[in-house]
Amino acid sequence: MCELRIMDKKNIHNIIALANELRWKIGDDFHDNLAEGIYADAAEIVEDAIIDKNRDRKERLDNKIDRIVTSRVWGFPIMFSILALVLWITIKGANYPSAFLADILLGDVRPMLKSFAASLNFPWWLSGFLIDGVYLAVAWVIAVMLPPMAIFFPLFTLLEDFGYLPRVAFNLDYLFKKSGAHGKQALTMSMGFGCNAAGVVATRIIDSPRERLIAIITNNFSLCNGRWPTQILLATIFIGAVVPASLSSIVSLGAVFGIAVLGIFFMFFVSWALSKTLLKGEVSTFNLELPPYRPPDFWRTIYTSIIDRTLIVLWRAIVFAAPAGAVIWLISNLYIGEQSIAAWMIHYLDGFGFLIGLNGVILLAYIVAIPANEIVIPTILMLTVLVTGLNVGEGAGVMFELDSVNDTASVLKAGGWTLLTAINVMLFSLLHNPCSTTIYTIYKETKSMKWTVLASILPVIIGFVVTFVVAQLWRIFVN
Amino acid sequence: MDVLPHSNCENCEHFNADGLKKLGVDTTDFDYIVALAGNPNTGKSTVFNALTGLRQHTGNWPGKTVTRAEGAFQYNEKKYKLVDLPGTYSLLSTSEDEEVARNFILFGKPDVTVIVVDANRLERNLNLVLQILEITDKAVLCLNLMDEAKRNNIEINIRSLAKDLGIPVVPASARYKEGIPELIQTISDVASGKIICKPHRIKNIPKDIEEAVRILSDKIKKEFPNIPNSRWIAFRLLEGDNQIIEALESGVFV
Numbered sequence: 077m078c079e080l081r082i083m084d085k086k087n088i089h090n091i092i093a094l095a096n097e098l099r100w101k102i103g104d105d106f107h108d109n110l111a112e113g114i115y116a117d118a119a120e121i122v123e124d125a126i127i128d129k130n131r132d133r134k135e136r137l138d139n140k141i142d143r144i145v146t147s148r149v150w151g152f153p154i155m156f157s158i159l160a161l162v163l164w165i166t167i168k169g170a171n172y173p174s175a176f177l178a179d180i181l182l183g184d185v186r187p188m189l190k191s192f193a194a195s196l197n198f199p200w201w202l203s204g205f206l207i208d209g210v211y212l213a214v215a216w217v218i219a220v221m222l223p224p225m226a227i228f229f230p231l232f233t234l235l236e237d238f239g240y241l242p243r244v245a246f247n248l249d250y251l252f253k254k255s256g257a258h259g260k261q262a263l264t265m266s267m268g269f270g271c272n273a274a275g276v277v278a279t280r281i282i283d284s285p286r287e288r289l290i291a292i293i294t295n296n297f298s299l300c301n302g303r304w305p306t307q308i309l310l311a312t313i314f315i316g317a318v319v320p321a322s323l324s325s326i327v328s329l330g331a332v333f334g335i336a337v338l339g340i341f342f343m344f345f346v347s348w349a350l351s352k353t354l355l356k357g358e359v360s361t362f363n364l365e366l367p368p369y370r371p372p373d374f375w376r377t378i379y380t381s382i383i384d385r386t387l388i389v390l391w392r393a394i395v396f397a398a399p400a401g402a403v404i405w406l407i408s409n410l411y412i413g414e415q416s417i418a419a420w421m422i423h424y425l426d427g428f429g430f431l432i433g434l435n436g437v438i439l440l441a442y443i444v445a446i447p448a449n450e451i452v453i454p455t456i457l458m459l460t461v462l463v464t465g466l467n468v469g470e471g472a473g474v475m476f477e478l479d480s481v482n483d484t485a486s487v488l489k490a491g492g493w494t495l496l497t498a499i500n501v502m503l504f505s506l507l508h509n510p511c512s513t514t515i516y517t518i519y520k521e522t523k524s525m526k527w528t529v530l531a532s533i534l535p536v537i538i539g540f541v542v543t544f545v546v547a548q549l550w551r552i553f554v555n
Numbered sequence: 556m557d558v559l560p561h562s563n564c565e566n567c568e569h570f571n572a573d574g575l576k577k578l579g580v581d582t583t584d585f586d587y588i589v590a591l592a593g594n595p596n597t598g599k600s601t602v603f604n605a606l607t608g609l610r611q612h613t614g615n616w617p618g619k620t621v622t623r624a625e626g627a628f629q630y631n632e633k634k635y636k637l638v639d640l641p642g643t644y645s646l647l648s649t650s651e652d653e654e655v656a657r658n659f660i661l662f663g664k665p666d667v668t669v670i671v672v673d674a675n676r677l678e679r680n681l682n683l684v685l686q687i688l689e690i691t692d693k694a695v696l697c698l699n700l701m702d703e704a705k706r707n708n709i710e711i712n713i714r715s716l717a718k719d720l721g722i723p724v725v726p727a728s729a730r731y732k733e734g735i736p737e738l739i740q741t742i743s744d745v746a747s748g749k750i751i752c753k754p755h756r757i758k759n760i761p762k763d764i765e766e767a768v769r770i771l772s773d774k775i776k777k778e779f780p781n782i783p784n785s786r787w788i789a790f791r792l793l794e795g796d797n798q799i800i801e802a803l804e805s806g807v808f809v
Contacts, residue, residue: 094771109760113757115682117757118685120759121755124716126677
């Protein structure tokens with residue numbers, strides 16, 4: 077047995093030796109010769125089997141479309157218009173279902189839960205903790221997040237199925253290459269506009285670990301669905317108000333779009349910086365076939381994108397929002413001495429907040445809202461009311477949003493907000509740590525604490541720097 | 556012009572809705588392993604979903620399937636485990652996805668390899684097909700996107716193609732579930748040995764290389780009489796593929 081094994085080995089070595097010898101004989105171009113041979117065979121077989129009546133009429137149509145959407149002149153404008161259109165449809169379309177869900181979940185279900193808890197003689201703190209804390213956070217996330225995602229993801233998937241996304245990758249390839257990143261990052265970046273967690277998962281399409289890490293770390297710079305409502309609300313209240321009424325909606329939408337584009341700029345910049353420092357390496361080349369344009373299978377696309385993306389992302393957001401709601405309620409209702417924990421924290425954060433043109437309320441809202449960006453505005457409003465003692469809202473720890481933009485504006489202004497505050501909150505909403513769902517996803521995808529921490533902290537640092545600089549310049553030049 | 560059985564006619568011998576059970580992700584206790592290979596963006600995932608009843612998302616961009624997806628279906632009492640390989644243009648290079656596909660077909664020893672090709676881009680797709688046919692002699696060609704080909708006025712002589720390739724060819728439009736029953740029937744026939752393939756061998760190679768491959772593959776055949784793909788191993792050895800050398804040494808092929 078043993079002898080046989082040795083003999084086997086010897087014979088195998090003979091084979092390998094023979095292979096080496098033959099390799100010398102046939103020379104270097106074996107690979108090319110083989111490849112050419114395969115192509116020649118393929119051509120012969122196709123010659124026999126295919127009758128192509130008008131070989132390239134369809135191809136010509138595809139090419140015509142491609143020549144426009146990937147052209148130097150029209151490529152970028154078309155890309156930005158499509159992005160703007162998708163976002164516009166998402167934002168406009170989500171308004172009604174969001175309001176409807178909020179009506180049901182906050183207006184109808186919550187009082188029912190409240191009276192149910194009362195009938196069971198729940199102590200005030202238990203019903204407060206469960207209903208005003210946990211339930212309310214979950215309800216907010218569903219009401220604010222579900223409609224835009226249920227619109228954005230199908231739209232995105234339709235573009236994907238139609239075949240447009242590879243063209244985006246093609247257009248942006250040069251910029252990504254310049255910044256030392258992979259061209260397919262264009263696809264994961266676009267996905268990030270829907271949800272960063274989904275964008276991080278999508279980076280699996282990038283083979284090279286180095287470039288995949290860059291794509292993961294910078295995905296947070298795509299302004300996700302959870303942050304759009306904040307941007308729009310603040311732009312409407314503060315930026316739209318400084319121009320004549322006829323221009324205000326255009327200007328405020330422009331400001332929001334500007335923030336998104338700024339995010340893209342930071343994505344390129346940070347990718348570039350990473351590839352020059354921590355993640356040095358060659359840019360890998362890849363084969364990106366531009367697929368033919370295909371009419372998407374509409375209903376199937378809607379179905380799969382809702383099942384595959386929307387519900388999974390929503391579920392994770394809910395799981396993370398529930399404890400956040402609990403924390404928000406607790407810090408507003410637990411007292412140390414004279415003040416609630418929230419009031420103390422706001423007090424301590426105020427100084428640093430001023431330095432970067434924000435305030436303690438905003439910083440605290442961002443700290444407790446790590447789980448989900450959707451609850452930032454309701455939390456800010458609640459905390460503002462808490463510290464200013466205004467007579468709106470429903471009490472400590474109860475997140476709310478006001479029906480009218482004007483009411484919201486007056487609450488925020490009572491909290492000491494200026495145009496600078498609004499601009500910096502918009503910037504900070506773009507440039508801060510990813511939400512906890514995304515952080516968790518990053519950890520799951522990278523399996524590395526180090527990269528997870530870096531991906532979480534880097535955007536906050538950038539956010540602090542940017543808001544600090546803006547605040548200082550503003551105070552010097554504007555005030 | 557439709558001489559082929561139509562998917563929906565219930566009298567047709569290929570129509571066997573009762574015999575088919577989509578098993579989703581339950582891949583336990585299978586009788587056969589079926590590999591699903593093909594170029595990127597040819598609808599492999601769609602075929603995969605149609606066979607397993609799973610709903611892996613399909614998208615119109617290459618490189619969609621990033622991990623090896625597995626699923627299963629049952630047909631006439633036999634269980635088939637289906638492995639969706641990453642889409643690749645070739646099996647000759649060293650990129651990670653090509654390695655996954657190549658290694659699975661070579662070392663995973665699937666009972667049937669279904670090669671999904673885009674009927675509109677047959678010539679380009681054949682590059683991969685011909686390479687796979689050097690590795691395995693149990694293969695089925697799924698000529699997908701026939702609906703588009705029809706729209707593009709491309710007519711394909713299925714019989715001549717099947718004859719040239721030496722494997723069964725099944726035209727399909729997986730998106731509309733057309734051709735799937737026929738594909739299942741053919742997979743089962745190849746797996747059970749009812750259909751014996753005589754796969755095409757790459758012909759247009761310079762004389763000296765052909766000679767070298769013949770010498771080497773004869774020697775391999777003598778050593779491992781059961782190897783079906785001595786020619787492919789010879790190709791890889793001439794290329795200097797270390798993985799193959801290691802595999803020979805560790806005795807994977809014995």
